[in-house]
Amino acid sequence: MYPKNKGKVTRPALLTEVVRKMVSLKGGADPFVCVAEELALVEHSLNRAIRSQECTLTEIASHLINGGGKRIRPMVTLLAFKVFGGKRIEDAVDIATAIELIHTATLLHDDIIDGAETRRGKESAYKKYGLKNTLVAGDFLFIKGFEFAGKFDEIVVQWTADACAHLTEGEILQGHFSRNADVAVEDYLKIVERKTASLFQTGARVGTYLAGAGPSVVEEMAQYGLNFGIAFQIIDDILDVVGHRELLGKPTGIDLRDGNPSIPIILALKEGHPAVWEAFQYPFAAEEKIQEAIRVIGQSSAIEKARSLSQSYAERALQSAKRLPPSRYQKGLENLVQLIVEREF
Amino acid sequence: MYPKNKGKVTRPALLTEVVRKMVSLKGGADPFVCVAEELALVEHSLNRAIRSQECTLTEIASHLINGGGKRIRPMVTLLAFKVFGGKRIEDAVDIATAIELIHTATLLHDDIIDGAETRRGKESAYKKYGLKNTLVAGDFLFIKGFEFAGKFDEIVVQWTADACAHLTEGEILQGHFSRNADVAVEDYLKIVERKTASLFQTGARVGTYLAGAGPSVVEEMAQYGLNFGIAFQIIDDILDVVGHRELLGKPTGIDLRDGNPSIPIILALKEGHPAVWEAFQYPFAAEEKIQEAIRVIGQSSAIEKARSLSQSYAERALQSAKRLPPSRYQKGLENLVQLIVEREF
Numbered sequence: 001m002y003p004k005n006k007g008k009v010t011r012p013a014l015l016t017e018v019v020r021k022m023v024s025l026k027g028g029a030d031p032f033v034c035v036a037e038e039l040a041l042v043e044h045s046l047n048r049a050i051r052s053q054e055c056t057l058t059e060i061a062s063h064l065i066n067g068g069g070k071r072i073r074p075m076v077t078l079l080a081f082k083v084f085g086g087k088r089i090e091d092a093v094d095i096a097t098a099i100e101l102i103h104t105a106t107l108l109h110d111d112i113i114d115g116a117e118t119r120r121g122k123e124s125a126y127k128k129y130g131l132k133n134t135l136v137a138g139d140f141l142f143i144k145g146f147e148f149a150g151k152f153d154e155i156v157v158q159w160t161a162d163a164c165a166h167l168t169e170g171e172i173l174q175g176h177f178s179r180n181a182d183v184a185v186e187d188y189l190k191i192v193e194r195k196t197a198s199l200f201q202t203g204a205r206v207g208t209y210l211a212g213a214g215p216s217v218v219e220e221m222a223q224y225g226l227n228f229g230i231a232f233q234i235i236d237d238i239l240d241v242v243g244h245r246e247l248l249g250k251p252t253g254i255d256l257r258d259g260n261p262s263i264p265i266i267l268a269l270k271e272g273h274p275a276v277w278e279a280f281q282y283p284f285a286a287e288e289k290i291q292e293a294i295r296v297i298g299q300s301s302a303i304e305k306a307r308s309l310s311q312s313y314a315e316r317a318l319q320s321a322k323r324l325p326p327s328r329y330q331k332g333l334e335n336l337v338q339l340i341v342e343r344e345f
Numbered sequence: 346m347y348p349k350n351k352g353k354v355t356r357p358a359l360l361t362e363v364v365r366k367m368v369s370l371k372g373g374a375d376p377f378v379c380v381a382e383e384l385a386l387v388e389h390s391l392n393r394a395i396r397s398q399e400c401t402l403t404e405i406a407s408h409l410i411n412g413g414g415k416r417i418r419p420m421v422t423l424l425a426f427k428v429f430g431g432k433r434i435e436d437a438v439d440i441a442t443a444i445e446l447i448h449t450a451t452l453l454h455d456d457i458i459d460g461a462e463t464r465r466g467k468e469s470a471y472k473k474y475g476l477k478n479t480l481v482a483g484d485f486l487f488i489k490g491f492e493f494a495g496k497f498d499e500i501v502v503q504w505t506a507d508a509c510a511h512l513t514e515g516e517i518l519q520g521h522f523s524r525n526a527d528v529a530v531e532d533y534l535k536i537v538e539r540k541t542a543s544l545f546q547t548g549a550r551v552g553t554y555l556a557g558a559g560p561s562v563v564e565e566m567a568q569y570g571l572n573f574g575i576a577f578q579i580i581d582d583i584l585d586v587v588g589h590r591e592l593l594g595k596p597t598g599i600d601l602r603d604g605n606p607s608i609p610i611i612l613a614l615k616e617g618h619p620a621v622w623e624a625f626q627y628p629f630a631a632e633e634k635i636q637e638a639i640r641v642i643g644q645s646s647a648i649e650k651a652r653s654l655s656q657s658y659a660e661r662a663l664q665s666a667k668r669l670p671p672s673r674y675q676k677g678l679e680n681l682v683q684l685i686v687e688r689e690f
Binding site: 052053054056057105106109112113131132133135136137138139140142143144146147149150151154157158160161164165167168169171172173175176 | 480
């Protein structure tokens with residue numbers, strides 16, 4: 001069922017290389033290397049999952065699945081499984097596959113919602129294949145994700161379904177605060193918990209559960225996933241302001257153009273910069289207005305405050321990781337937090 | 346968990362009344378009455394399922410869930426369960442709920458794809474709530490559907506996931522033949538098997554399986570569902586040409602306007618009517634061209650041929666029903682075929 005040659009993990013290896021240039025890892029345990037074999041199995045499993053009689057579906061799914069995702073969700077899931085000595089690796093691969101499929105489904109639908117032109121440095125599926133095909137391909141990936149999760153017992157299905165319901169709730173909640181300058185940091189955290197962190201949380205929770213750990217440990221790891229996911233999203237938001245287009249694979253300022261209440265925007269709004277207020281509030285703002293607002297946010301203390309907020313969630317995730325039984329996987333979970341908050345893409 | 350007062354099934358009862366005016370039932374077993382209590386449980390279960398912290402999701406889901414669906418898929422599922430003496434009624438209710446939720450999810454996404462203005466006589470969710478909210482609400486219903494199906498063992502999850510994957514494949518296949526006058530009856534049957542019949546098939550299959558029937562019986566009932574579903578869709582297509590707007594709750598001629606290859610259109614194209622060819626092939630045809638084409642199809646032998654095709658699939662479903670152990674549920678499954686092919690909405 002799985003490929004014999006497990007050694008070849010081109011993309012994650014490449015990613016590690018880039019990340020290594022930025023971050024010097026404490027303790028030497030590279031989370032990518034820790035679970036490289038398992039990640040290769042997930043890659044294989046993802047590509048099997050998206051095979052369909054209708055080649056259009058496979059093509060669109062492959063466009064995104066093989067389009068340079070960082071596979072951070074599968075990685076958290078696999079590390080959570082391995083750190084508790086999980087043995088039936090096919091279980092961890094199945095749930096990691098489910099979670100990445102569901103994540104990819106939401107990306108396809110998000111691109112429709114945002115009218116996104118690019119994704120991961122390439123033309124978005126929405127731009128390339130149109131609304132109809134992209135919508136149906138997103139449904140297809142949701143279904144395939146559930147097929148993988150549905151192999152497990154009722155509690156795993158329930159956790160996965162809850163995470164997915166949270167994704168949709170987060171999307172709706174974000175819509176309520178679209179171009180709404182009254183949005184508070186608390187609103188943002190509610191959105192991010194649902195829209196981003198819930199899948200990390202579920203990956204960590206299910207990985208731990210499938211390894212056979214007890215309920216309190218499962219919940220500790222769920223906390224790791226939740227806090228990790230929030231820290232991760234805050235960095236994503238920061239990079240949308242101060243990141244490099246080439247490293248990100250997309251232009252900066254997307255949140256401002258789309259009217260999405262990202263944390264740097266919210267914090268800059270609180271500081272009372274009229275340029276930000278104007279660019280965020282009004283759709284179809286002129287490009288120079290957007291650029292000016294991005295410059296203002298980048299030079300305000302919003303970025304520093306956002307980094308500090310990300311760091312506080314990263315610290316909580318680290319505290320959870322430090323309480324784990326020592327192993328290279330435990331070190332991997334610690335280092336993954338560091339990689340994520342210090343990343344530049 | 347379920348309501349004490351099981352007697353009140355307003356809408357299906359109303360439907361029965363209307364249908365009774367049209368069709369004199371053989372053997373007296375009214376399929377709606379046979380499973381009225383169970384259908385009431387499904388109603389309750391559907392309305393519980395769509396509760397969300399985000400009231401927008403609940404509102405959109407409710408708009409369609411409580412918008413006058415005929416609940417034919419739950420009915421087939423429940424009858425298949427009851428005819429084999431299924432005891433744990435909550436199992437049948439759960440899978441019937443799952444199937445209706447998934448069906449409703451596809452309706453929400455279909456309305457986006459077709460840009461539909463009306464659905465079941467009301468403003469469509471897409472028109473009322475916009476693309477973004479409708480898309481996310483569709484995802485939400487898919488997820489909830491899977492949550493219900495995911496309670497069962499692996500084979501049930503697999504059957505449900507396969508049916509859903511078929512739905513998406515059918516949608517893509519239909520897209521290939523959109524406004525394509527080369528479409529053949531065989532292409533149509535492939536589309537309908539996937540896009541409509543697969544959920545009926547899965548409902549019948551899982552209902553029978555959950556009642557504890559053996560594999561050959563489960564497959565016999567799956568055949569009932571498949572043939573029933575094809576007969577059902579052909580009638581839907583016919584009504585889009587010769588139906589009454591008031592009974593249908595939507596205008597006629599939608600397939601022609603949307604360029605969907607319905608069976609009357611395909612058969613009329615084969616007869617070589619230039620007006621049909623023109624209206625089907627070109628988007629944005631003038632309304633008088635559409636009306637002329639509908640009149641031509643209605644007066645051609647396409648309708649009679651389509652009825653005869655529907656009848657041939659209905660006959661196959663009837664043959665399966667006749668081989669079932671005799672009971673009022675068995676009669677109900679027979680009569681449901683008759684109701685479906687003779688219906689006017």
